Amino acid sequence: MSSLFPDPLIISELRKSFGERHAVNGVSFSVGASEFVALLGPNGAGKSTLFQMLSGLFVPDSGTASVTGFDIGKEPIAALARLGIVFQQPALDLDLTVEANLRFQTDLHGIPRSEARQRITYWLQRFGLTERAAEPCRQLSGGTRRKVELARALLSQPQLLLMDEATVGIDPASRNAILNDVKTLCREQAMGVLWATHLVDEAEAADRIIVMAEGTVRFTGTPKELIKLDGHKNLTEAFLHLTRKEARA
Amino acid sequence: MKLMHGWLALQAITGREVHKFVRQPGRLASSLVRPLLWMVVFAAGFRQMPDLGNVIPFDPNLDYRLYMVPGLAMMVCLFNGMQSSLAMVYDREMGVMRLLLTAPLPRDYLLACKLASGAFLSLLQALAYMAIVVVWGIGLSPWQVLISLPILLAGALMISAFGLVLSVYIRQLENFAGTMNFVIFPMFFLSSALYPIQRMHDAGAEWIYRVAMFNPFTHAVEAMLGVVIVSTIVFYMIAAAGYDPQRGLVKNARGG
Numbered sequence: 129m130s131s132l133f134p135d136p137l138i139i140s141e142l143r144k145s146f147g148e149r150h151a152v153n154g155v156s157f158s159v160g161a162s163e164f165v166a167l168l169g170p171n172g173a174g175k176s177t178l179f180q181m182l183s184g185l186f187v188p189d190s191g192t193a194s195v196t197g198f199d200i201g202k203e204p205i206a207a208l209a210r211l212g213i214v215f216q217q218p219a220l221d222l223d224l225t226v227e228a229n230l231r232f233q234t235d236l237h238g239i240p241r242s243e244a245r246q247r248i249t250y251w252l253q254r255f256g257l258t259e260r261a262a263e264p265c266r267q268l269s270g271g272t273r274r275k276v277e278l279a280r281a282l283l284s285q286p287q288l289l290l291m292d293e294a295t296v297g298i299d300p301a302s303r304n305a306i307l308n309d310v311k312t313l314c315r316e317q318a319m320g321v322l323w324a325t326h327l328v329d330e331a332e333a334a335d336r337i338i339v340m341a342e343g344t345v346r347f348t349g350t351p352k353e354l355i356k357l358d359g360h361k362n363l364t365e366a367f368l369h370l371t372r373k374e375a376r377a
Numbered sequence: 378m379k380l381m382h383g384w385l386a387l388q389a390i391t392g393r394e395v396h397k398f399v400r401q402p403g404r405l406a407s408s409l410v411r412p413l414l415w416m417v418v419f420a421a422g423f424r425q426m427p428d429l430g431n432v433i434p435f436d437p438n439l440d441y442r443l444y445m446v447p448g449l450a451m452m453v454c455l456f457n458g459m460q461s462s463l464a465m466v467y468d469r470e471m472g473v474m475r476l477l478l479t480a481p482l483p484r485d486y487l488l489a490c491k492l493a494s495g496a497f498l499s500l501l502q503a504l505a506y507m508a509i510v511v512v513w514g515i516g517l518s519p520w521q522v523l524i525s526l527p528i529l530l531a532g533a534l535m536i537s538a539f540g541l542v543l544s545v546y547i548r549q550l551e552n553f554a555g556t557m558n559f560v561i562f563p564m565f566f567l568s569s570a571l572y573p574i575q576r577m578h579d580a581g582a583e584w585i586y587r588v589a590m591f592n593p594f595t596h597a598v599e600a601m602l603g604v605v606i607v608s609t610i611v612f613y614m615i616a617a618a619g620y621d622p623q624r625g626l627v628k629n630a631r632g633g
Binding site for chain 2: 185206209223228237240241
């Protein structure tokens, strides 16, 4: 933790309960620079609660999470400045144009206007959105909206990118495109990526898979290791086995 | 937080609200039609009824429509404030609120930006309304509008802040009718917007009078009424002095 270049994300013994229910029950792991980590878990595994804590929206009951060494609870502003988030729920202002949505973000991050213009131009071009820059987001398809949200998250040059079930409700082609884009960017920008999903095929491409169920981490390792575990034939089988309720015992 | 960062964020938040407002001409229209309906239609019959005369400091010849101006200007702010608070609820439902809350800025500052943007829009609308009244020519002067500006702003901020509090507790978007019934109307009627609250006291409606005295909206209206009255007196004295051939401005002007 005290190294010169701390990992983009270090989570230690994070806990959050809602009444009697332990949504996140002592989770610890880290995400390194240029590492693409898939957080795989069924619905209700606690992924979203975990993400809410990582983005500072929920306060954990105990434990810590730090982004490039900045504790999200103690130094939220420094941590948030290094964090890019694509939320599970779309968070675009549909009445604003693509460009205005992006500029809203650069303003919120305090990126000077001239610098912001360059970055916006760059990312629009990169995602093939240049021609749609002046269109209100309402006119865009679900997949394109997601691309805009991804571009928006990258504007502040984050060191950690959180993707919270970012491909829900998007057709397979767009889903693949976004997954590949993020994988490429992960290497190229040397940023850590935490990709939450309940879809096993999305996790296949990851450097590391963290399987979460009922608020706890069930497995950490490469996709290959996950398949080898207990001699399963494929990821899906291994995943289903791990997250079955009986697997607790 | 760096100053420039704060400024950019304030611009972004306010700019977004203004942009939205500009795209909805109906909203401006309705914010202007509402007070003008009160002034034209309601006051048409009602202006004979309230006796403003013997409540200090009102001029017995004060035009009732002029009396209504501060209350209605504040009502414009009240409607906008409530609309801003519903816009917060909308932002929360649409996820934009998450974007705001995950911006690398202190949460209090972001809230203050929201407050400022709501008050700014209120101010624009109230000024547009007052400009119409000035042009109408029932005796409101541009100077009075200008002088009342700080109080109008203070009132708009107060109402916006109240709206922010409400936005925490309003869970659904469909609640504008409820807001009208339980917030806007009580605040407006339990104040001196339509007649001096002294009248409630005189009429023996003691508890209504007390509630009205407790209502911050009353004090916003009173403060503006105060400005209207005081500035009327000040202008009158300047004018009177100007017309005094012994030592007035008119003589000086002539002398110079």
